[in-house]
Amino acid sequence: EVQLVESGGGLVKPGGSLRLSCAASGFTFSSYNMNWVRQAPGKGLEWVSSISSSSSYIYYADSVKGRLTISRDNAKNSLYLQMNSLRAEDTAVYYCARDPSPGKYYNWFDPWGQGTLVTVSS
Amino acid sequence: EIVMTQSPATLSVSPGEGATLSCRASQSVSSNLAWYQQKPGQAPRLLIYGASIRATGIPARFSGSGSGTEFTLTISILQSEDFAVYYCQQYDNWPPLTFGGGTKVEIK
Numbered sequence: 001e002v003q004l005v006e007s008g009g010g011l012v013k014p015g016g017s018l019r020l021s022c023a024a025s026g027f028t029f030s031s032y033n034m035n036w037v038r039q040a041p042g043k044g045l046e047w048v049s050s051i052s053s054s055s056s057y058i059y060y061a062d063s064v065k066g067r068l069t070i071s072r073d074n075a076k077n078s079l080y081l082q083m084n085s086l087r088a089e090d091t092a093v094y095y096c097a098r099d100p101s102p103g104k105y106y107n108w109f110d111p112w113g114q115g116t117l118v119t120v121s122s
Numbered sequence: 123e124i125v126m127t128q129s130p131a132t133l134s135v136s137p138g139e140g141a142t143l144s145c146r147a148s149q150s151v152s153s154n155l156a157w158y159q160q161k162p163g164q165a166p167r168l169l170i171y172g173a174s175i176r177a178t179g180i181p182a183r184f185s186g187s188g189s190g191t192e193f194t195l196t197i198s199i200l201q202s203e204d205f206a207v208y209y210c211q212q213y214d215n216w217p218p219l220t221f222g223g224g225t226k227v228e229i230k
Contacts, residue, residue, distance in 0.1 A: 044209065044224045045158075045209055046221070047217075047218055047221070050217070059216070061217065062218070095166075100171070107216060107219055108156035108168060108171045108211060108213055109156075109158075109166070111165075111167075111168075114165055115165055
């Protein structure tokens, strides 16, 4: 069974840092492009970042560029999101989501993890 | 950036009835459009990609149509488990990948 399990969320003060992880299982992680998508409380979905299977290509939303860094460790079947200089508007549930097929960018998301909540507040 | 606009924001429907949800793109996205369903407290689930192709395991009562800038998700006969929020997402021109604001389908 394909599974994505996020962890690392929590309460952090403005300006602080946090590192999210996404543990993948049930598929050949190293073959798939991966993504982070977030959802502020009561709001819609916002794409955050994408990383190619070999980490050669990385993309960010303008709202997080320079503050959030996506990375992956294919040996550990894990995706990461390093979050620095956090702001109140970064408060959201962060989902990791897989590209649906290996090899090329399809850019829709299937499946999704269950999400981890990041709260930025003093 | 391509802006996705969904309407209506809320749709009140009785079980057993049909529902039609709309999604409009600010510029053509060809058929590069996906639909997701999200229930309270759950992650989104892929329903449709390529504007009209049902994802694995999605019931036939869900259908997608459209191309260019106008898209529709139709739920033919609403069942209790279909009451949820639905999002469209374009993947034609990126970054960024963009979502619509969502349509909540609620019980009438």
